[in-house]
Amino acid sequence: MLETLLAMDPALILAFTGAGVLLNLTPGSDVAFAMASGISGGPRTGVAAALGITLGGLTHVMFAVLGISAALMAIPHAYDSIRYIGAAYLIFLAVKTWRAPSALEKAVGAKRLFSALKRGYLTNLLNPKVALFILAFLPQFTRPEAGPIWQQILLLGLLFNATGFVITSAYGLTAGFAGNHLARLGGTLNKITAIVFGGLAARLIWE
Numbered sequence: 001m002l003e004t005l006l007a008m009d010p011a012l013i014l015a016f017t018g019a020g021v022l023l024n025l026t027p028g029s030d031v032a033f034a035m036a037s038g039i040s041g042g043p044r045t046g047v048a049a050a051l052g053i054t055l056g057g058l059t060h061v062m063f064a065v066l067g068i069s070a071a072l073m074a075i076p077h078a079y080d081s082i083r084y085i086g087a088a089y090l091i092f093l094a095v096k097t098w099r100a101p102s103a104l105e106k107a108v109g110a111k112r113l114f115s116a117l118k119r120g121y122l123t124n125l126l127n128p129k130v131a132l133f134i135l136a137f138l139p140q141f142t143r144p145e146a147g148p149i150w151q152q153i154l155l156l157g158l159l160f161n162a163t164g165f166v167i168t169s170a171y172g173l174t175a176g177f178a179g180n181h182l183a184r185l186g187g188t189l190n191k192i193t194a195i196v197f198g199g200l201a202a203r204l205i206w207e
Contacts (some may be wrong), residue, residue, distance in 0.1 A: 004147030005155055013159075019167040020160045022135075023134035024167040029127075033120060035169045039051025041111040047174020048113045054165040057134075059125055061157030062136045069150040079139075079149060086136035 024031075038046025071078040109183045123132055134157065142152040 001151055001155070004151040007146040008152060008155070009143065009146065012141050012143070013156075016156060017159060017163065021163050021167065024160075024164040029165075030124060031168055033123060033170050034172035035175035037111075037116045037120075038172035041113070041116060043173045045111065045113055045116045046175055047169045049116040049120040050165055050168035050172050052117040053124045053168055054161050056121045056124025056127075056159070057130065057161045057164060059121075060131050060134050061138075061161065063131065064138065064157065065150045065154050068135070068139070068153060074147060079144065082135070082151065083139050086139055089132060089136040090140075093111075145159075 034046050034049040034053065037049035040079075068082060071082065075081070138153045138156045138160070139149070141156055142149050146152060
């Protein structure tokens with residue numbers, strides 16, 4: 001695993017980290033739940049919601065690792081197919097995100113720590129859109145020459161969820177103080193995120 005990490009392109013990892021941070025900053029349903037939980041139950045409840053969301057995301061990453069590993073072994077040209085299908089899905093997300101209203105306005109949070117943790121985990125785990133996003137997003141930053149694809153996806157997934165936890169926790173912590181201000185930012189961040197999705201898809205097509 002360490003050899004794979006060292007073989008990965010630092011510029012690609014940096015680009016992935018930047019894109020991941022921006023995507024995590026965009027107030028979607030996960031951020032909305034963490035903020036609503038922070039407002040309802042206090043800062044610790046907001047962090048508990050973020051932890052549950054992160055654990056759900058890590059579970060999806062493990063499913064992606066297992067599924068992509070099996071596909072690479074069983075299907076010829078599976079790697080290219082996964083990346084091109086993922087690019088098409090990112091274009092779809094770009095259009096949808098550009099048009100979407102802020103998700104913060106209709107979120108309902110949890111008031112207790114365990115409830116926030118459980119709801120955050122289950123909501124993320126049972127959301128098929130999360131699984132589709134991980135399958136579309138992570139493979140775009142892998143390269144066969146850097147080592148086993150499943151190891152690269154696992155490393156990228158850990159990095160994405162780590163930054164996601166920090167950002168979502170920050171939203172949950174500050175929601176009680178600046179919830180209305182963050183809600184107003186949601187529409188602007190949606191537009192920026194849509195551009196990122198479109199750029200990632202264009203980069204793959206250009207290559």
